[in-house]
Structures are given as structure tokens and as C-alpha cells.
Amino acid sequence: MGKLKEFQIRLASNKTVYSPGDVITGDLLVRLESPSENNGIKIQFYGHAYVHWSEQQRRGSGKNRHTVTVHYRGKQEYFNHSVYVLGRKGEKQSLSQGEHVYPFSFQLPGNLPTSYEDYIGHVRYEIRANIRKPWKIDPKARRVFTVLESVDLNNVPNAMMPAIGTETKHLCCLCCKSGPIKAEFQTDRSAYVPGEFVTINATLKNKSNSKVKATSASLMQKVTYRATRKSRIRWIKICDLEGKECSKKKTISWSNEKLQIPPVPPTLKATCKVLDIEYYLMFQGHLRMCAVDLREYEEITIGTIPIIDLYQNTANQQPSMQEYGFQESMPSAVVDDQANQRPAEAMIVPPRAIYKEVSGGAVNLSAEDDDGKAMAETTYAPQYTFYDWSQPAFTY
Structure with missing residues (x-):
């Protein structure tokens, strides 16, 4: 031709x-x-x-x-x-x-x-x-x-309930068993949209004779793959927040530390036969090299539509929903129902929902499709909902 x-x-x-x-x-x-x-x-x-x-x-x-x-x-x-x-x-x-x-x-x-x-x-x-x-x-x-399928956090049961976790670990040296290392942590709630901040409070009590080198909180993505004869689970660290060390026989605390959710796909369950996506907050005490770290996981939900009840009781008049672009990210029926329950001047809405490339960047697409047919090679990065709050403008 x-x-x-x-x-x-x-x-x-x-x-x-x-x-x-x-x-x-x-x-x-x-x-x-x-x-x-x-x-x-x-x-x-x-x-x-x-x-x-x-x-x-x-x-x-x-x-x-x-x-x-x-x-x-x-x-x-x-x-x-x-x-x-x-x-x-x-x-x-x-x-x-x-x-x-x-x-x-x-x-x-x-x-x-x-x-x-x-x-x-x-x-x-x-x-x-x-x-x-x-x-x-x-x-x-x-x-x-x-x-991008819609995951409305207003329909998630117990979304406003905190995620609470505890974990205890003993260190052993030959025949001796040390005092316990105990971690307790709590988030402000258990459902978020990308852009929001997870607020974390935690306590680590170290009654052992070894130092805990550092503490951290991480957003973990758990992906379950299902093939014809077997399944596989992959844990992916999305982002984390580093904390201080804890000397032996000491106690440290985290107070209202904030971890921002980056652009990631929402929780995906039941709609795909071969792949599920779940999210967990992991609190970790980093121990000496020969010991397995203390880790505690608590599940959270990542959605695309935020919890309306978080945005209310503001002192000043806020811009309209149209100015925020709120109608693009939340069904009007949900907004109308909530608006009827409180005065309009007492309601604040989240910032405009935008789309951002997934945390981690683009992937290289294969030069062949799954059936071996030749395709033009290119790169591609999925885009997900992101609410662009800036800290400390958005706090709980």
C-alpha cells in the first residue's frame, strides 16, 4: 500500500x-x-x-x-x-x-x-x-x-470506625526468653480515598533487652491472583512513614502522625474472577538482623467517593459544590440526601476530584497481546481518583 x-x-x-x-x-x-x-x-x-x-x-x-x-x-x-x-x-x-x-x-x-x-x-x-x-x-x-469503578465509602459498613491492632513479640536468645515487645496502634477510621491522610496513634512498649531500631507505618496492597489450578498472593508496599527507635525497657508513642494515600486503584473484590485488591495498614517494629520484625496488619478500604459526614460544621461559607467540581465524583442523590439532614451553610465539600497516574508510574506493554498476536509496543499508566488536599489545610 x-x-x-x-x-x-x-x-x-x-x-x-x-x-x-x-x-x-x-x-x-x-x-x-x-x-x-x-x-x-x-x-x-x-x-x-x-x-x-x-x-x-x-x-x-x-x-x-x-x-x-x-x-x-x-x-x-x-x-x-x-x-x-x-x-x-x-x-x-x-x-x-x-x-x-x-x-x-x-x-x-x-x-x-x-x-x-x-x-x-x-x-x-x-x-x-x-x-x-x-x-x-x-x-x-x-x-x-x-x-474506574465507583467505590462509595458512604456505603461501606463501619467506615468511620477506627482500625485497631495489637501485637506482642518475644525475643529468644539460646534458652532465654526476653520480656515482650508490645505494639498497639489505631487509625482515625477504616476507609479513605486517595489524597486523604490516615491519622495514626500508636504505642510501643519494649520490655526486652534489645533495642527496636525503628518503627514505621506502611500502606500495603495485597493482590491475590487466581490461575486455573493455583492462586498467588503478592504484598506491595505503597508508601510508608518512618518513626523513632525504642531503647530496651523503654516506651515510645506516635501521636496523630499522618500518612497520605497516593493515587492507587480502589479496593477490588468480587468483580474480577482472576484478581482481587485489598489494602492494609501495617505497623512495624524493626528488630535486630537475626530476628523477625514485629508486624501488625489491619485492613482498610480505599474508595473513590469520600465519606460525606467528614465535611461539615465549618465556620465560614464555603464555595458551591459546582465550584469544587463535586458533582463529578459523587452521585447527586447522595449529596441531596445528606444536604437535607443539615443546613447548607454548615457543609464543607472536599476539593475537586482529579485523576492522577498510579503511584509507581507507567508499565511497558508487551509487543504481543495475550494470544501472541503482534501489537505496537508502548507504555501505559492507569489513572485513579485523587483528592488534592494539602497538609495542614485538611485535618481531622
Whole structure:
């Protein structure tokens, strides 16, 4: 075919984040330096979850004992819709020199899990396009976008209840058992949106004869991958907050220390068959090298819509919800219901919800899709809801 100067998928208004049920609109741009012939231009809308990992396993016995690599895979398809924007399958077409634009529209299903990417698995949504060329490699284009399901913290039971944890550890040296090291910690509540601060109070009592080198609090992401015959759990440290050491026979305290939630996907359970995402606050006492650290985990929920009851009783009149952009991140029915329960002048709303790239940055997409078909290599970073409070402007 004639020399292809440009072939790309463009989304309307450069939109990159969608909700389940949204209609995706855009166009496919083809720019040629000379006339060409082809067998049609196809566009595909594809959403799926995929996990894959491998393990080394010992097989056989005696002289026949050997190591083999075992692969585990799991896959779930959410939608796969293809349409020819030019011609039909196998039908010969001619394109003149210059620019050609083919609009498209596709409605997403109403029950989709949030986009997620890592080296073991992903939940991915994309638009693919290719120009069918007889006896030659088809030019291909790809556009990956984010789907973000709504997790309303106002519907989470006990969201305002604190997460409370305790853990006790004894250090042993030969036949001697030391006095206990005991940690107690508590958060202000158990549900947050990205951008909010977790307020942490904690006490560590060290009755042992060893120093606790440091204390820390970490936001941990627990990802459960499910293949056909096996599951795997991966713990990922998202962010942490360092605390002071604790000498032997001493006690230290944390008082209203704050850990900000970065842009991360919301808690994901039940909507994806091969992948779950949970979050935990881990309080840790770092011990000597030969000892296992003291760790206590308490589960929290990460959502996309904040708890309304937190934003009230302000002394001054606040900007309207429209000025904050609040209607873009919270259903109006929820706002109206809450507004009827308190005077409008007594209500403060959170700042405008924006989208930010996931903490950790972009991933390299494979040059092949999950079925081994060649795709243009590119990078992609999911974007998630983020409420841009600045400390100390937002406090509890």
C-alpha cells in the first residue's frame, strides 16, 4: 500500500478515564503519502483480565529427579467487539492520498472492574485497529484507557470506625526468653480515598533487652491472583512513614502522625474472577538482623467517593459544590440526601476530584497481546481518583 504517514486512535476530548457503562467516542486517523489498496480497516474494543506466573518445581525421584518450569495462567474476558470502519472482511478497498477519518462509538458494559497493571497480571481495556493488507504485515494501532469503578465509602459498613491492632513479640536468645515487645496502634477510621491522610496513634512498649531500631507505618496492597489450578498472593508496599527507635525497657508513642494515600486503584473484590485488591495498614517494629520484625496488619478500604459526614460544621461559607467540581465524583442523590439532614451553610465539600497516574508510574506493554498476536509496543499508566488536599489545610 502507499506509504502510511500516520495511523492513530483518537479519543474525544482526549478523555482517558471512563466509568462502567460510559459511551466511548473518538475517531481513527489514517494519513497516506500516496494512494493505497487494502482489504478493509478493522477496529476492536477489548477488555479483559489476565494473570500469568511461573514456578520451578522438582519432579521424579532418585536419578530421575529433575526441575521443570510450571506456568500458571488465568483469564477473564469482559468484552470483545470488532467492526470494520472501512469495507468488509476480505473486500478490496482503495484509499486516496491524504487524510481519512473514521468516527467510532462503543458503550462499555455496566459492571467492569477497575484497570490494574503489574508484572504478574492486569485488568486492561483497549482499542485496537489494523489495516488489512494481503500478503503483508498489517499496520496496527492501539489505545489503552482506564476504567474506574465507583467505590462509595458512604456505603461501606463501619467506615468511620477506627482500625485497631495489637501485637506482642518475644525475643529468644539460646534458652532465654526476653520480656515482650508490645505494639498497639489505631487509625482515625477504616476507609479513605486517595489524597486523604490516615491519622495514626500508636504505642510501643519494649520490655526486652534489645533495642527496636525503628518503627514505621506502611500502606500495603495485597493482590491475590487466581490461575486455573493455583492462586498467588503478592504484598506491595505503597508508601510508608518512618518513626523513632525504642531503647530496651523503654516506651515510645506516635501521636496523630499522618500518612497520605497516593493515587492507587480502589479496593477490588468480587468483580474480577482472576484478581482481587485489598489494602492494609501495617505497623512495624524493626528488630535486630537475626530476628523477625514485629508486624501488625489491619485492613482498610480505599474508595473513590469520600465519606460525606467528614465535611461539615465549618465556620465560614464555603464555595458551591459546582465550584469544587463535586458533582463529578459523587452521585447527586447522595449529596441531596445528606444536604437535607443539615443546613447548607454548615457543609464543607472536599476539593475537586482529579485523576492522577498510579503511584509507581507507567508499565511497558508487551509487543504481543495475550494470544501472541503482534501489537505496537508502548507504555501505559492507569489513572485513579485523587483528592488534592494539602497538609495542614485538611485535618481531622
